[in-house]
Amino acid sequence: NAGVIQTPRHKVTGKGQEATLWCEPISGHSAVFWYRQTIVQGLEFLTYFRNQAPIDDSGMPKERFSAQMPNQSHSTLKIQSTQPQDSAVYLCASSLGTSQNTLYFGAGTRLSVL
């Protein structure tokens, strides 16, 4: 079990460019979550999927951010026209989706927008 895999580990983009972050959840986990971590805001919930269906995107900025889960083995978070304030560590987590719902986190992608 390789755990949750996130790629790339680091990404540097210029202001206005697009960034796509990838997440491979643990095999057999039915729920996938995206969080953003900054010093100021801490661990912010962005969105989650259950059985590949989007369930709650209440934490996603309304513009420029989108997330997809085209199959059970990966999810993507896309940020269009990146801005310096998007700089953060983006964390993906997965869980079995049971009532216990322990989250298993990936190592994160550190996004730096210059």
Place this chain on the structure above:
Amino acid sequence: AQKVTQTQTSISVMEKTTVTMDCVYETQDSSYFLFWYKQTASGEIVFLIRQDSYKKENATVGHYSLNFQKPKSSIGLIITATQIEDSAVYFCAMREGNTDKVVFGTGTRLQVSP
């Protein structure tokens, strides 16, 4: 809406002592789950311990235990016989019973000194 508050930003203790980290939560649900996670210096986030709202007994795992005070909406984490490797940031988190969404507090940084 669910909310988790950790007021202690940083705690320093000597090795082999006991430390308590505070956490209060807000929810309208009668069923919910409370968690503590640890983030190490490398950035890795791991699950430590969970308390289900319907259970009166305080959860215990290894040298971690919880002080669940439901009337006060409080879930403290107690670490006994602290070790140097317990130095990390500790996050309190909550999930309401009708969703998979997990909301985190802002974290408490623990420094354990020899």
